[in-house]
Amino acid sequence: MPHFSIEYSANLDGRIDIGAACEVVRKAAIETGMFPLGGIRVRAIRCEHFAIADARPGLSFMAMLLRLGEGRELAARQKAGAHIFKALSDHLEPLFADRTFALSFDMQINDKDMSWKRNGIHDLLTSEAKNG
Numbered sequence: 547m548p549h550f551s552i553e554y555s556a557n558l559d560g561r562i563d564i565g566a567a568c569e570v571v572r573k574a575a576i577e578t579g580m581f582p583l584g585g586i587r588v589r590a591i592r593c594e595h596f597a598i599a600d601a602r603p604g605l606s607f608m609a610m611l612l613r614l615g616e617g618r619e620l621a622a623r624q625k626a627g628a629h630i631f632k633a634l635s636d637h638l639e640p641l642f643a644d645r646t647f648a649l650s651f652d653m654q655i656n657d658k659d660m661s662w663k664r665n666g667i668h669d670l671l672t673s674e675a676k677n678g
Contacts, residue, residue, distance in 0.1 A: 574633035
């Protein structure tokens with residue numbers, strides 16, 4: 547159940563391809579080997595209204611949150627998180643050039659007793675893998 551939510555300031559429109567950034571995160575999550583393919587979700591939420599630091603024009607941000615289920619060791623989570631953050635950070639490298647961009651990434655563990663899911667995608671991918 548790795549669900550990535552990426553909030554980003556609207557003033558990044560035209561400066562980056564947000565769809566490409568989502569794809570970078572999706573691929574990096576797969577590369578970790580830690581997440582089931584059928585559970586990976588990456589979505590981006592454009593923030594039209596925002597206030598940053600001293601309100602200087604041109605300041606921008608991207609804040610990514612990963613929600614995942616319990617059961618993964620801390621070291622594995624740290625390694626996967628570092629890999630995903632590096633991939634996204636490298637992809638966004640041009641935005642760091644003028645020092646007006648901020649990127650953050652936080653990982654949150656969902657309490658299994660307070661998390662409900664229904665997902666047919668796992669069954670679809672398993673069936674396709676078996677039957678070609």
